Amino acid sequence: MSNIVITPMVVPAHPKAAEAHEFRTMVRLGNEMARTDAGIDDLDETVEETLPSWLDQTDRLRTGFIARRDGEIVGAAEFSTSTAAGTLAADLALMAPAAEFRGGTAQALLDQLEHEAASLGRSVLQTWTLHPASPAERTLTPVTGWGSVSSTPMSDLLIASGYVLEQVERNSALPLQGPLDDVRARLAEASAYAGPDYRIVCWNLPTPPQFRTGYAHLIASMVTNIPTGDMVTQEEQWDEAKLVRHDERIMAGGQTLSIVAVVHEPSGQMVAFNELAIGEDRAGVTQQWGTLVLGEHRGKRLGTIVKCANLLRWREIAPDSPKVTTFNAEENRPMLGINEAIGFVPASYAGGWQKKLR
Incomplete structure (x- = not known):
């Protein structure tokens, strides 16, 4: 990890601004990771859709970090939290290729996010992972007992770092x-x-x-x-x-x-x-x-x-x-029942993780 350099991400004023490279790379890495972990491309985001929430931080603070090795971007991370007084929780997101979760980059980014949370007085860290619809050899069951997800490099990192899988959500899709x-x-x-x-x-x-x-x-x-x-x-x-x-x-x-x-x-x-x-x-x-x-x-x-x-x-x-996609907690049987009756079918899953700093 000694050759990994982490710096604050530059947030551009416009998607096509000269300084937009880091932001565009963060979005690209996030999309690539979502496709790999969920096994579908339904959840892609664009720079144009994402940037406005970074430019107006009246209600929610967002900070990004970029990880480089030998000058090349190998990972990104997002820290976000409500600006309301008394806020306890912060949301974290890691974006990197699977190899970087084994090579130390993701751990370095996670450490940076946890430091950011502590410096702002946030005591609860929360994040979400994506998982394929088909179960793998090794599956994880949440605290709720509802549903399960296949292990991924990110879920392995979170477990090793003291995070708890609290909940599983089903991503359902309906042809239109x-x-x-x-x-x-x-x-x-x-x-x-x-x-x-x-x-x-x-x-x-x-x-x-x-x-x-x-x-x-x-x-x-x-x-x-x-x-x-x-x-x-x-x-x-x-x-x-x-x-x-x-x-x-x-x-x-x-x-x-x-x-x-x-x-x-x-x-x-x-x-x-x-x-x-x-x-x-x-x-x-x-x-x-x-x-x-x-x-x-x-x-x-x-x-x-x-x-x-x-x-x-x-x-x-x-x-x-071509289709509509949505997420619901596995224990939310009334809403899942409505979806199923309309014709929604499982497309992928998401895991909700939490770590309390104190």
Whole structure:
């Protein structure tokens, strides 16, 4: 490891800026590692989509590091954490070829990230690994007991460094090119079951002013209303200003985001939502981001309503997208059941890891 040099990553002002080489290499290494570990190319990110979240750090601090050997970039790492007072957790990401996890580069980057966390007073470190859909010879079971993942060079490094596999998420995929008659029928059936107290609303970013409060509340509720095992989570505070920044970052990256939500008419509260996103390439893979039904409104098939309504809406927005992909905790059987009924199938898996510094 003595010949590995780690330096702070230069964040460019623009994707095509002269100083963008390190940032572009970080994104490329991340995509290559995701393809190797997950066995699919559905999760690729672009520099254009990624950069806006690094340029606006009002709500989340992001710091990058580059590892070089003999002047050549051999790895990268990202440290991110909320800027809110009292934040305990930090998210870590390592990006390097498999050989660098055995050759010391990844360990050096991980040590740098842990030092960064300690210097900022973050006591809980969290990260995610990707894994193929087909199990390997050696598998790992999370603390939750739900699901398992195949070992990878990164998971081996994390175990050796004191991290605990807390949770497994399933990455599911649904082909979008076939007929959507079944989706349409499921939406009609679920809507009839929910009854007239629930009304569908939908929009693309930017969020209209009349929906900002409800949408912000649902995003904030994601942290505490979805299964996270023993992963440390903290309540998030979202107001309209923060939501506007959220929208602006996504749009600055050239992404289109469709939101379908349900409003509970008697209370006027927005109680469920689903998000579908795609980059500038409308023939690329669609990503399903958040899906949530507030606890007191579960059992009304609102999850089916927002998912199916958005899939039908998406056909008009991105008709050439071949598939949609999404992640759900293995213990979140109600949401996985909805996905399976619609036609989603496992495409890969993710492991949630955690280490407490004190």
